[in-house]
Amino acid sequence: MHIMKRTIFALSALVFALSNTACSEDGLDDKSVITGIGYEIETPFDEWLLENFIEPYNIRVMYRYEDMESDMTYNLVPARYERSIEMAQLVSYLCLQAYDEITGSRDFIRANFPKDLFFVGSPAYNNNGSIVLGTAEGGTKITLYNLNTLDPRNVDALNSSYFKTIHHEFGHILNQKKPYTSDFEQIVGKSDGGIRYVGNSCWEVYPTETSALQDGFISRYASTSDGEEFVELASIYVTNTPEAWETKLRTAGARRSMIEQKFDIVYKYYENDWGIDLEKLREIVLRRQQDVPTLDLDI
Ligand SMILES: [Zn+2]
Structure with a gap:
């Protein structure tokens, strides 16, 4: 399933990259456009993401309805703005900064963590009815589902629904970069x-x-x-x-x-x-x- 999806994602990522380039060229006169990475600041959250994800780590959080087009496999609902903010704060504090702390700098995350974090409001279901908590595509993107039921103060639920998944998907990415022994x-x-x-x-x-x-x-x-x-x-x-x-x-x-x-x-x-x-x-x-x-x- 990962392999099939990766092909779809590779294509849509290319379309996304192309359309983003076009956007930033059109909007060069707009000071809110950060040229080069196709990042447009429309909300206070975008500003916060620029300071807390893009500048320190070069990680882009995709939470908007437009970003949903990149997943054609499921019927999905976008993540709510407030839930997206909470999740981004939690990912930063519980995950990115934890790796920064142990490695002593932001370089490890910057070099290895996927460049795109994709937030989805609804769950995604497999054909057998099981829920997909997260996926990692080709080492460049982690998708987190079901954010609209996020309970940001419930540590056990955060772990079982999200953080175990983030470490799991990040582990796949590390394994792609350096295989483990047979x-x-x-x-x-x-x-x-x-x-x-x-x-x-x-x-x-x-x-x-x-x-x-x-x-x-x-x-x-x-x-x-x-x-x-x-x-x-x-x-x-x-x-x-x-x-x-x-x-x-x-x-x-x-x-x-x-x-x-x-x-x-x-x-x-x-x-x-x-x-x-x-x-x-x-x-x-x-x-x-x-x-x-x-x-x-x-x-
Ligand atoms: Zn896995």
Whole structure:
């Protein structure tokens, strides 16, 4: 599904880029047009995004109705202006600044985080009825759905609906830039009891999280493929408390060591290939999450 969609996105991204170039050339006399990146300031939020996303990171947040044309796969509703502001604040505080803090500069996000963040108001559904929380296309774009039901003070809901997804999709992008070693998938391949990756059947093969954990997968979706499992391990680790992580490992029972072996490869990959200690990143993310109930989300 990712591959099919990527082709569509590549085309529409090209059209978008071309039409944007045209817009900024037409509007050179308008001081609100930032030439070169096709960015037009129409709202206070646009101004805030310029200062907090574009200038520091070269990341563009697309939240308007016009941006919706770029997704032809689903019937989608645009994100509300207020929800988009809250989400942008939260992405900045809980995610971008967390990576800045651990790496000591904005360079890591600037060099590696996708350049386009796409906000959608409604959920998107797969053919099998499951909800798509987020997608990453070709390493350049992350889409977050269902923003119109955002509860910006509910940390658990933020994690399960958005932030686990952002770390997950960002993980795919890092993996595209630097592949992980083949030892990772061999852990499942060599396991006893006939455990294997099950692709799109993950929801049927593993009807509960417990059933997936007991086969050595950190989540139901992690059983899809080694690529999904790798980023599930990273994203679930950094968004969960040590206690919650330990509860998952304990639930895995006899397969606990299988998860630990896999996580060890994930941990070393982030440390050796990216200079990121996932345990420290988790501490930073959890500390920032504690600020969410009182965080100033206005612009
Ligand atoms: Zn994925």
